[in-house]
Amino acid sequence: MLSMIFACDEVGAIGIDGTLPWRQSSDLQFFKQTTLNKTVVMGRKTWQSIGRPLPNRRNIVMTRDDGFSETERMGFEQVLELAQSEEVVIIGGGEIYALFLEHTKELFRTVVHTRVEGADTFAPEFTHLGFHLLTERTVAAGPNDDHAMTFQHWIV
Numbered sequence: 001m002l003s004m005i006f007a008c009d010e011v012g013a014i015g016i017d018g019t020l021p022w023r024q025s026s027d028l029q030f031f032k033q034t035t036l037n038k039t040v041v042m043g044r045k046t047w048q049s050i051g052r053p054l055p056n057r058r059n060i061v062m063t064r065d066d067g068f069s070e071t072e073r074m075g076f077e078q079v080l081e082l083a084q085s086e087e088v089v090i091i092g093g094g095e096i097y098a099l100f101l102e103h104t105k106e107l108f109r110t111v112v113h114t115r116v117e118g119a120d121t122f123a124p125e126f127t128h129l130g131f132h133l134l135t136e137r138t139v140a141a142g143p144n145d146d147h148a149m150t151f152q153h154w155i156v
């Protein structure tokens, strides 16, 4: 099964200059809980922005660079095949979300209550794909968060 997790601002922005546009420690905690002990798939740019393998998860990177050997690498079809036998979580960025959106059955979206100036990467538009909102929980900004946020769980 393929699932997807991302945090976006109120108009869908997820990134700026190769990094996250905010400091949201509570969302990073949620990300960790949701992905722990699972297989995560990311694009090469997201891999570079994280800068290290995510611990206690199988880290798979997508790149067209045949020389890439920093961690496991897979192509589109291989990821889909793997998702037949286990839960695979797509963790970004913009290119990789767009690539797998149609095949995604479950979506974890954190709406960060802000509007980022000058964002250059955006979440995929999924409202036309028949997803419905299962749960939603809004929390105030904690001491290490820039903004309040709403955790949403969508399924097809």
Ligand SMILES: NC(=O)c1ccc[n+]([C@@H]2O[C@H](COP(=O)([O-])OP(=O)(O)OC[C@H]3O[C@@H](n4cnc5c(N)ncnc54)[C@H](OP(=O)(O)O)[C@@H]3O)[C@@H](O)[C@H]2O)c1
Binding pocket: 005, 006, 007, 008, 013, 014, 015, 016, 017, 018, 019, 020, 042, 043, 044, 045, 046, 047, 049, 062, 063, 064, 065, 075, 076, 091, 092, 093, 094, 095, 096, 097, 099, 121
């Ligand atoms: N807010 C969030 O939840 C969140 C989550 C993750 C990332 N982000 C942000 O998103 C931004 C990065 O996103 P991005 O869209 O620029 O890059 P990305 O999706 O992380 O990576 C793009 C790269 O993936 C590889 N790729 C794409 N399609 C492929 C395919 N069909 N087969 C094989 N490889 C493929 C290519 O790597 P090569 O160029 O090496 O061939 C491409 O340059 C950063 O700002 C990051 O901080 C935000």
